[in-house]
Amino acid sequence: MADSILVAVHPGYAANRGLVSDRYGDHDAYLSRLRDEVWSRDSIILLYKRDDPPFELPENAEVIRDFDRKTGRGVNARKLISRLKDKGVSSVDIGGEFLWSYGYYGGDTDENFRRDYEELSQEEKDRFVDKYVRLSKEDGVDSIPILNALTGKAARGGCVKYVYDGLSHEFRIEIRRDLSYPTVEPQQFSLEDIANFPLETVGTNP
Numbered sequence: 001m002a003d004s005i006l007v008a009v010h011p012g013y014a015a016n017r018g019l020v021s022d023r024y025g026d027h028d029a030y031l032s033r034l035r036d037e038v039w040s041r042d043s044i045i046l047l048y049k050r051d052d053p054p055f056e057l058p059e060n061a062e063v064i065r066d067f068d069r070k071t072g073r074g075v076n077a078r079k080l081i082s083r084l085k086d087k088g089v090s091s092v093d094i095g096g097e098f099l100w101s102y103g104y105y106g107g108d109t110d111e112n113f114r115r116d117y118e119e120l121s122q123e124e125k126d127r128f129v130d131k132y133v134r135l136s137k138e139d140g141v142d143s144i145p146i147l148n149a150l151t152g153k154a155a156r157g158g159c160v161k162y163v164y165d166g167l168s169h170e171f172r173i174e175i176r177r178d179l180s181y182p183t184v185e186p187q188q189f190s191l192e193d194i195a196n197f198p199l200e201t202v203g204t205n206p
Contacts (some may be wrong), residue, residue: 005089006043007080007167008034009160010066010097012054016183021084025183031055034052034095034179042087046080046096046163075168079173084171091172098158100186 001181003049011034014020019029038045045053045063053063064080084092123149157165160180 003089004041004091004099005084005087006037006041006176007084007092007096007163008043008045008179009036009094009163010051010098011096012051013048013097017049023184024181027181027183030179030181030183037095037176037179044080044083068132068182072171077163080163081167081170084167085097089171092167093176093179094160094164094167095176096163097158097181097182099160099175099177099182101158101182128140156173163197 011031014024031054037043038061039058043061045057045061046066047053047063049065057063062083064083079142092135145205164173164175
């Protein structure tokens with residue numbers, strides 16, 4: 001049994017859902033690197049129930065089926081953790097899709113929200129930012145991701161990060177940036193940006 005293993009989270013998801021975008025970088029190049037890595041070592045491929053692997057898998061690659069996006073939310077981390085323990089794994093490399101994603105706070109509400117936000121005076125925008133910073137601090141929550149999401153400037157952790165968080169208490173785990181999609185770095189915004197810059201349209205959350 002291997003002491004170290006690769007976990008590939010939802011590979012091919014972006015192509016299956018039509019979410020490949022210049023904003024996220026070179027999907028084909030990432031898949032090529034991931035395929036080579038999967039063929040060179042022991043790996044577990046985490047796939048949604050209705051998804052097929054985006055490339056042929058070697059015999060030593062194990063597929064674990066995740067919750068279907070149409071019937072449930074989240075990642076089936078408990079089954080993955082149990083399987084890794086069965087294998088006697090102590091360290092995990094992780095890659096796949098999505099490491100991060102852009103998203104809105106919620107559907108049509110966002111369009112209304114952004115329009116209303118743009119109509120605020122600078123003083124009102126400043127008060128808006130101050131309010132959410134205060135509320136976030138009271139709740140012990142990082143305010144910048146909340147403000148990013150509310151204003152449509154959200155770069156937030158995706159499935160790879162979610163699985164990473166779920167495994168990090170059990171194993172030595174490292175995110176393989178070269179085996180993850182998006183291949184580009186997310187654009188982050190400061191509180192000052194949110195308060196002073198016009199809101200922009202970004203891609204929907206995968």
